[in-house]
Amino acid sequence: MERRSTDPRPDDADTVEGVGELATLARILPRLPRGDDTVLGPGDDAAVVAAPDGRFVVTTDLMVHGPDFRRAWSTSYDLGWKAAASNLSDVAAMGARPTALVVALAVPGDTPVADLEVFADGLRDGCAAMAPGTGVVGGDLSVSPTFTVAVTAFGDLEGRAPVRRDGARPGDVVAVSGALGRSARGLDLLFRLGVDHEGVPDVSAAGALRERDPDVGWHLAPTPPVADGRSAALAGATAMLDLSDGLALDAGRVARASGVVVDLSGAALGDDPRLALSGGEDHSLFATFPPGVTVPAGFRLVGTVRDPAGGAPRVTVDGSDLGEAGGWDPYRLWSGAQG
Amino acid sequence: MERRSTDPRPDDADTVEGVGELATLARILPRLPRGDDTVLGPGDDAAVVAAPDGRFVVTTDLMVHGPDFRRAWSTSYDLGWKAAASNLSDVAAMGARPTALVVALAVPGDTPVADLEVFADGLRDGCAAMAPGTGVVGGDLSVSPTFTVAVTAFGDLEGRAPVRRDGARPGDVVAVSGALGRSARGLDLLFRLGVDHEGVPDVSAAGALRERDPDVGWHLAPTPPVADGRSAALAGATAMLDLSDGLALDAGRVARASGVVVDLSGAALGDDPRLALSGGEDHSLFATFPPGVTVPAGFRLVGTVRDPAGGAPRVTVDGSDLGEAGGWDPYRLWSGAQG
Numbered sequence: 001m002e003r004r005s006t007d008p009r010p011d012d013a014d015t016v017e018g019v020g021e022l023a024t025l026a027r028i029l030p031r032l033p034r035g036d037d038t039v040l041g042p043g044d045d046a047a048v049v050a051a052p053d054g055r056f057v058v059t060t061d062l063m064v065h066g067p068d069f070r071r072a073w074s075t076s077y078d079l080g081w082k083a084a085a086s087n088l089s090d091v092a093a094m095g096a097r098p099t100a101l102v103v104a105l106a107v108p109g110d111t112p113v114a115d116l117e118v119f120a121d122g123l124r125d126g127c128a129a130m131a132p133g134t135g136v137v138g139g140d141l142s143v144s145p146t147f148t149v150a151v152t153a154f155g156d157l158e159g160r161a162p163v164r165r166d167g168a169r170p171g172d173v174v175a176v177s178g179a180l181g182r183s184a185r186g187l188d189l190l191f192r193l194g195v196d197h198e199g200v201p202d203v204s205a206a207g208a209l210r211e212r213d214p215d216v217g218w219h220l221a222p223t224p225p226v227a228d229g230r231s232a233a234l235a236g237a238t239a240m241l242d243l244s245d246g247l248a249l250d251a252g253r254v255a256r257a258s259g260v261v262v263d264l265s266g267a268a269l270g271d272d273p274r275l276a277l278s279g280g281e282d283h284s285l286f287a288t289f290p291p292g293v294t295v296p297a298g299f300r301l302v303g304t305v306r307d308p309a310g311g312a313p314r315v316t317v318d319g320s321d322l323g324e325a326g327g328w329d330p331y332r333l334w335s336g337a338q339g
Numbered sequence: 340m341e342r343r344s345t346d347p348r349p350d351d352a353d354t355v356e357g358v359g360e361l362a363t364l365a366r367i368l369p370r371l372p373r374g375d376d377t378v379l380g381p382g383d384d385a386a387v388v389a390a391p392d393g394r395f396v397v398t399t400d401l402m403v404h405g406p407d408f409r410r411a412w413s414t415s416y417d418l419g420w421k422a423a424a425s426n427l428s429d430v431a432a433m434g435a436r437p438t439a440l441v442v443a444l445a446v447p448g449d450t451p452v453a454d455l456e457v458f459a460d461g462l463r464d465g466c467a468a469m470a471p472g473t474g475v476v477g478g479d480l481s482v483s484p485t486f487t488v489a490v491t492a493f494g495d496l497e498g499r500a501p502v503r504r505d506g507a508r509p510g511d512v513v514a515v516s517g518a519l520g521r522s523a524r525g526l527d528l529l530f531r532l533g534v535d536h537e538g539v540p541d542v543s544a545a546g547a548l549r550e551r552d553p554d555v556g557w558h559l560a561p562t563p564p565v566a567d568g569r570s571a572a573l574a575g576a577t578a579m580l581d582l583s584d585g586l587a588l589d590a591g592r593v594a595r596a597s598g599v600v601v602d603l604s605g606a607a608l609g610d611d612p613r614l615a616l617s618g619g620e621d622h623s624l625f626a627t628f629p630p631g632v633t634v635p636a637g638f639r640l641v642g643t644v645r646d647p648a649g650g651a652p653r654v655t656v657d658g659s660d661l662g663e664a665g666g667w668d669p670y671r672l673w674s675g676a677q678g
Contacts, residue, residue, distance in 0.1 A: 039394055040501055045432040045581050046398035046494070048501050051390030055378055059385035060441040060491060062481040093384040102399040104489050142401040150443050150489035152399060155385070162379055162387050242384050 016116070017109030021141050024113050028141075031120040033127055035135015037099040037156070047137035049100045049154060056099070057155035057162065059090035065147040072201035073190055074220050076115040079149060080122025081221040086244070087153035088131050089283035092229025093242040095163035096155030098131040103151050106144035116141075122221070130226040160233050168239040168258035168288040174303035175295045177228040178284025179218065180247055181275035186219030224283035231296040232287045240287040248277040248315055248322055250286055255313040262288075263316045264303035277322070355455070356448030360480050363452050367480075370459040372466055374474015376438035376495070386476035388439045388493060395438070396494035396501065398429035404486040411540035412529055413559050415454040418488060419461025420560040425583070426492035427470050428622035431568025432581040434502035435494030437470040442490050445483035455480075461560070469565040499572050507578040507597035507627040513642035514634045516567040517623025518557065519586055520614035525558030563622035570635035571626045579626040587616040587654055587661055589625055594652040601627075602655045603642040616661070 016024050029042050039048035049056070063069055063083060074082070083103065091098045103123065105116065120136075127134040168174075194206035194216070210216040224242075232240055239258055243250050247269075251262045269276040288305055289295055308314070315322050355363050368381050378387035388395070402408055402422055413421070422442065430437045442462065444455065459475075466473040507513075533545035533555070549555040563581075571579055578597055582589050586608075590601045608615040627644055628634055647653070654661050 040503070044501070044503050045429040045579075046396045046435070046492075046501075048394050048396055048433070048496070051393055051395050054390055054393055055387050056390050056395055056493075057385045057387055058439075058441055058477060058491075058493070060443050060477055060479050060489070062443045062445050062479045062487075062489065064445050064481045064483040064487075066484070067482050090384040094387070096385070100397075102397055102491055104399045104401045106401050106403050106485075106487055138397060138399055140399050140401045142403045143406050144403040144485050144487060145405070146445075146483050146485040146487070148401075148403075148445055148483060148485070148487050148489075150399070150401065150487075152397075152441055152491040153385075154395075154397070157387070162383070162385075164379070164383050240384075 012112065012114045014113040015109065016107055016111045016113060017143065019113060024116060025141055027113055028116050028120045031117060031124055032136035033124050033134065035100050035137060036133040038135040038137050041135065042138050047102070049137055052156055053159045055157060057091050057094045057096040057157060058152060059087060060150065060152040061087050061090065063149040070201040071147060072203050073194055073206045076118040077122035078221040080119040081126035083149050083151045084123050084126030085130060085222050085224055086283055087151045088134070088226045089224040089242045089285070091153050091155035092226045093240050093285060094155065094157070095160055095229055095233025095237065095240060096157050097230050098134045098153060098155045098226065100135045100137045100154045101127070101151055102138040103136060103149070104140040106142040106146070106148040108145060108147065109143045130223060163233050163237050163240040165239055165241055165254050166257035168254050168260050168262070168305045170260055170305055170307040171291045172238055172288040172305040173291060173293070173295065173301055174262055174264065174305060175287050175289060175299035176284055176302050177225040177298040179282045180270065180284060181272060181279035181282070182215050183219040183222055183281040184275055184279025186213070186215035189213055189216055190219065219281065222281070222283055225285060225298050228285055228296065228298040231298065232285065235289060235296045236293055237287040237289055240285060243282055243284045243286050244280055246278045246280045247286065251315045254286065254288065255315055259308065259313050261306040261308050261314055261316055262303060263306050263319060266318045268300070268302040273317070351451065351453045353452040354448065355446060355450045355452060356482065358452060363455060364480055366452055367455050367459045370456060370463055371475035372463050372473065374439050374476060375472040377474040377476050380474065381477050386441070388476055391495055392498045394496060396430050396433045396435040396496060397491060398426060399489065399491040400426050400429065402488040409540040410486060411542050412533055412545045415457040416461035417560040419458040420465035422488050422490045423462050423465030424469060424561050424563055425622055426490045427473070427565045428563040428581045428624070430492050430494035431565045432579050432624060433494065433496070434499055434568055434572025434576065434579060435496050436569050437473045437492060437494045437565065439474045439476045439493045440466070440490055441477040442475060442488070443479040445481040445485070445487040447484060447486065448482045469562060502572050502576050502579040504578055504580055504593050505596035507593050507599050507601070507644045509599055509644055509646040510630045511577055511627040511644040512630060512632070512634065512640055513601055513603065513644060514626050514628060514638035515623055515641050516564040516637040518621045519609065519623060520611060520618035520621070521554050522558040522561055522620040523614055523618025525552070525554035525556070528552055528555055529558065558620065561620070561622055564624060564637050567624055567635065567637040570637065571624065574628060574635045575632055576626040576628055579624060582621055582623045582625050583619055585617045585619045586625065590654045593625065593627065594654055598647065598652050600645040600647050600653055600655055601642060602645050602658060605657045607639070607641040612656070
């Protein structure tokens with residue numbers, strides 16, 4: 001497996017089952033960030049995290065080998081980084097400032113401990129890049145035939161109301177911060193070209209592809225605009241969510257929750273509107289703002305909110321209804337191919 | 340799979356991959372408790388939970404099919420109940436009042452949705468029995484060849500300092516609330532008798548065994564004394580932890596963290612001291628209290644804390660050193676047998 005971090009023991013033959021849970025944790029924990037809001041870090045039955053305004057935001061997310069990633073494509077560093085990204089963006093989408101994470105790993109017993117050290121490095125660097133000051137305050141480690149990452153992330157609303165999905169109002173402007181369709185384009189490249197001659201995910205094919213096209217690395221370890229969630233809340237965002245399943249599907253969630261039509265501008269969807277509408281996993285932020293508000297730095301206008309005028313809440317593009325829009329549902333779309 | 344809950348659709352043939360993630364969640368979520376501390380429940384990018392004293396306690400735990408449970412032995416209801424028990428007890432061991440859980444499930448695509456409904460019922464009933472008012476505020480659902488449950492639990496310290504492992508002082512009394520070795524006895528029975536003639540975990544053998552011996556059901560769905568954690572903190576406990584890996588190993592953690600000798604009374608260890616010392620997964624509470632304190636209801640005295648007098652921090656029984664004490668390390672002890 002490719003390593004993009006400084007691994008101090010590249011020839012280290014220790015495996016998780018060889019050294020046991022406690023010795024593995026003893027090598028991982030020192031690599032993790034303590035965090036500015038950590039009252040009590042790892043090592044006891046539970047950790048304690050500050051919640052300055054008397055509430056905390058919480059989100060949890062699983063990444064499972066197969067449906068969510070392939071070890072042949074993702075480095076351990078990528079997995080740590082992406083685990084941070086996908087959870088921090090959910091905290092951001094509530095308008096909160098991320099404060100802490102806990103991370104539970106279930107891995108095959110023959111997993112090198114060094115791989116988990118590199119995972120921890122990716123997690124640490126992802127937190128530092130996207131939400132500096134966020135700590136990893138606890139975790140769990142178990143054995144499983146299926147490499148599984150479970151992250152729970154926390155945030156502080158700083159006294160504000162959470163920005164929900166149901167607050168968009170007719171007349172609001174619609175804005176996005178971050179990429180649209182870039183992760184999906186990278187994944188499509190991996191499916192087509194990051195495989196061997198039998199179509200099985202392949203380490204060296206993926207590595208070469210990644211060198212050629214930055215969207216591949218973006219898919220494997222994206223950097224969503226986490227800080228822009230807080231900015232949007234401060235600017236008065238009326239609704240917000242994290243674009244994890246694609247713009248069409250996620251904008252539809254805001255439309256239904258708010259009872260409105262989200263009308264997107266075709267011109268704002270770039271060269272490949274289909275990809276921008278259907279591509280998931282960019283973890284960009286979708287937000288609505290009252291008319292007249294200057295949208296914060298990072299956001300660009302992509303549409304307006306309209307009254308459904310007796311029709312169904314829905315997403316339109318330049319006033320026209322979308323057809324059946326695809327979204328990422330792992331139970332329906334996962335082919336079962338490993339790698 | 341045996342069902343112990345009222346399943347409204349026993350002939351329901353829906354599977355998770357058949358109906359998809361969203362439809363599955365729509366059937367699970369209404370069964371989960373909202374909770375007294377829930378500010379914003381499931382349905383948005385993240386939930387919001389109250390943290391009345393400006394901090395929150397957090398613990399996370401994985402349960403993986405194989406090392407942590409066998410579907411042939413545990414009903415879906417058991418799994419939900421045990422997921423609540425093992426996490427609530429970690430919150431209790433800090434002296435906190437549990438407030439909320441988030442639950443992430445990764446399950447094979449052919450898992451009946453009805454099984455997950457029953458899992459939710461076990462989770463709900465476990466919360467109601469052990470920590471009434473605790474809400475399930477969020478979750479995630481993914482597909483995996485390996486049935487995996489990831490729970491993160493939260494608690495409120497009500498203005499108190501967390502009760503850590505490092506506060507035991509010479510002269511303190513040592514007390515336990517809850518069973519010692521009962522879960523391990525139940526597991527031992529399952530390994531010996533809950534199997535078919537080839538030694539593979541068997542549904543009907545386990546069911547019959549469970550009818551005969553209540554320790555089997557206790558292992559599969561224990562009821563640790565969660566409320567006693569708060570009582571211990573109010574009574575001035577100097578150290579506390581959840582007995583998940585066995586009394587000898589866990590008391591050793593308090594001894595090392597506190598720099599003391601934990602001297603247990605052989606007479607307090609019951610008929611099978613070996614089992615009481617080594618048996619894990621009871622999730623009972625181990626606590627130390629200052630001399631002269633009346634230990635709270637639920638706790639019984641099992642020893643005293645002594646000065647190591649220049650020796651190593653360690654656990655003794657009636658003043659004699661223990662030999663090498665076994666503990667539960669899934670990477671070392673898991674045989675790999677499925678069921």
